[in-house]
Amino acid sequence: MWHLFLLQVLESPFVVAGDITLHDLKNAIAICTLKYRNSQVCRPIFPLALRLKTLQKRVNQFVEYLGDYIERPEYTIVPWDIKGPPPRLGLPTTDAPAIIVVVFEAAHALQMPVKEVWDMPIGEVYVAQAMYQRLQGNRLNFVDDDQRKFEADLKAAQKDKKEAA
Numbered sequence: 001m002w003h004l005f006l007l008q009v010l011e012s013p014f015v016v017a018g019d020i021t022l023h024d025l026k027n028a029i030a031i032c033t034l035k036y037r038n039s040q041v042c043r044p045i046f047p048l049a050l051r052l053k054t055l056q057k058r059v060n061q062f063v064e065y066l067g068d069y070i071e072r073p074e075y076t077i078v079p080w081d082i083k084g085p086p087p088r089l090g091l092p093t094t095d096a097p098a099i100i101v102v103v104f105e106a107a108h109a110l111q112m113p114v115k116e117v118w119d120m121p122i123g124e125v126y127v128a129q130a131m132y133q134r135l136q137g138n139r140l141n142f143v144d145d146d147q148r149k150f151e152a153d154l155k156a157a158q159k160d161k162k163e164a165a
Helices: 002-009 022-031 052-069 098-110 114-118 122-135 145-164
Strands: 075-078 139-142
Touching: 002 022, 002 098, 022 052, 098 114, 098 122, 122 139
Parallel strands: none
Antiparallel strands: 075 139
16 A cells, blocks of 8 residues: 555656656566665666567566556445444545545454554455455445446447337
């Protein structure tokens, strides 16, 4: 999460739309080696004669590396039925950046120090945040690939029906 936070602060093209340069790749690789609270970037040295094809290969490798850690479970919070148990009160809402809310909710769910959560893989933190929502009494509806496809097909069918009418 610390890595994602730093990449967001730098507006890295790995987390926002944009063209990726060798400088961006070096920054992102350096950031992803840091521990929580450390922001001193020591960029790796690549050969000066790095060709565009080689750069693209390294960017693809780095994006694949990031993908292993950035998986976020998709879910919706199911509203409670009036007859069902009321949801428990959670932490107060704030105007804090979303990533900070994710970290604090995950730390609460895991009963871990916030410092340790910052150093966890992103995917694990997102799962912990989802479980925090469950601990707060929210019912979660996780979405899988089949459900996503079904919903997309349903939307397309509804759109086609409206256009035909």
